[in-house]
Amino acid sequence: MPIYEFECEECGARFEELVAAGAEGVACAECGSTRTRRLMSSVSPPGRQPRGAAVRSNESQRREREAARKDRIAESRQKRARGENPHPPKKKKGTK
Numbered sequence: 001m002p003i004y005e006f007e008c009e010e011c012g013a014r015f016e017e018l019v020a021a022g023a024e025g026v027a028c029a030e031c032g033s034t035r036t037r038r039l040m041s042s043v044s045p046p047g048r049q050p051r052g053a054a055v056r057s058n059e060s061q062r063r064e065r066e067a068a069r070k071d072r073i074a075e076s077r078q079k080r081a082r083g084e085n086p087h088p089p090k091k092k093k094g095t096k
């Protein structure tokens, strides 16, 4: 789902919402009014592009996934480390 930028006609606040295309009447994040206008992302002011927010959230998602994968790798490595040494060191035989 794309992130759209909305402008509230009541208080003038701008906010970004994750909505289905064509959604109308999104409640204002500031005052709760549904008198909001969807702004085209192509005319969003420079330096504050909704696309940047999307990229950031994608990146944090990816980081999360990577961290989870590292966890899994570390876990399997630990298991393997344990598996590589399944037998406790034997007491030396023949030391009579």
Ligand SMILES: [Zn+2]
Pocket: 008, 009, 010, 011, 012, 013, 028, 029, 030, 031, 032, 033
């Ligand atoms: Zn508002």
